[in-house]
Amino acid sequence: xxxxxxxxxxxxxxxxxxxxxxxxxxxxxxxxxxxxxxxxxxxxxxxxxxxxxxxxxxxxxxxxxxxxxxxxxxxxxxxxxxxxxxxxxxxxxxxxxxxxxxxxxxxxxxxxxxxxxxxxxxxxxxxxxxxxxxxxxxxxxxxxxxxxxxxxxxxxxxxxxxxxxxxxxxxxxxxxxxxxxx
Amino acid sequence: xxxxxxxxxxxxxxxxxxxxxxxxxxxxxxxxxxxxxxxxxxxxxxxxxxxxxxxxxxxxxxxxxxxxxxxxxxxxxxxxxxxxxxxxxx
Numbered sequence: 001x002x003x004x005x006x007x008x009x010x011x012x013x014x015x016x017x018x019x020x021x022x023x024x025x026x027x028x029x030x031x032x033x034x035x036x037x038x039x040x041x042x043x044x045x046x047x048x049x050x051x052x053x054x055x056x057x058x059x060x061x062x063x064x065x066x067x068x069x070x071x072x073x074x075x076x077x078x079x080x081x082x083x084x085x086x087x088x089x090x091x092x093x094x095x096x097x098x099x100x101x102x103x104x105x106x107x108x109x110x111x112x113x114x115x116x117x118x119x120x121x122x123x124x125x126x127x128x129x130x131x132x133x134x135x136x137x138x139x140x141x142x143x144x145x146x147x148x149x150x151x152x153x154x155x156x157x158x159x160x161x162x163x164x165x166x167x168x169x170x171x172x173x174x175x176x177x178x179x180x181x182x
Numbered sequence: 183x184x185x186x187x188x189x190x191x192x193x194x195x196x197x198x199x200x201x202x203x204x205x206x207x208x209x210x211x212x213x214x215x216x217x218x219x220x221x222x223x224x225x226x227x228x229x230x231x232x233x234x235x236x237x238x239x240x241x242x243x244x245x246x247x248x249x250x251x252x253x254x255x256x257x258x259x260x261x262x263x264x265x266x267x268x269x270x271x272x
Binding site for chain 1: 189190191192194195198199201202203222223225226229230232233234235236237238239240241243244245250251252253254257258260261262264265268269
C-alpha cells in the first residue's frame, strides 16, 4: 500500500483539488482493490490497475455530485459574453499575442496556480468539464454522461470555460491592459 | 469586424466546438474563411490549442511528480486500519 498511496493521492489531487475528497477516494480505491484482487491478472502493472480503479471512483464521485447539485449553469444564454464582444459580434477586447511555450510554462508553479485560480472562478461543473476534456482527453460523450447533460449543453459549457479561462489568464498572467500586443 | 457570414462571437463558438466535434461543411468553410482574414480569432484558436497542449503536459507532469505529493500520515494509518478490518472480515 505504501508503495502506491502517494501516487494515487497525487493523481486524485491533481484532478480534484480537494485534499479531503482525494483522501477518501484513495481509501475507497484500496478497499475496492482488496475486494477485487482476484480480478487482477497481472496484465497491467499494479499501479496502472489501481489508477484505473481510482479513475472510476473519481468519475463516480463527480457524477453523484452533479446529479445532486443545481444545474443553473447549463442553459445557453444569448446574452453571454456581453463584455467580450460588441454589438456587431466583434472582439471588444482583442486577444493579444501570447509569447510563451507550454513546455516551460507548465513547470512554473506560479502560472499553474494562476490557472487553477482562474478555473476556480468558473462554475465547478465548467471547471471540471475543462479539466477532464483537456487534461484527460475525455470524449464529449463521456463528459456528457459524467455531467449528466445533453451534448449541446456540454459544448456550451466547454465554450464558456475556454472563453473565460483564456480571458482570465490574459488579464492575470499575460498581463495585458487591453492594448494591442505585437 | 465581420468577415463573410460569421462574426467573431460566432467564430469563437465554432472554434471551441471544432475542438470537440466535427463541424458541418458549412461551419468549417465559414470558420476557415474567417480565420484567413481575422488575426484575433486566429489567435484565439491558437491559444485554446495552447491551453490544451498545456493541460496535457500538466497531466503527464502530475504523474511523474506524484512522488513529491505525500498522503498525510494520519490518513495513511486510517486507510491501513480500514484495510485490516476489511481483510479480517472477509
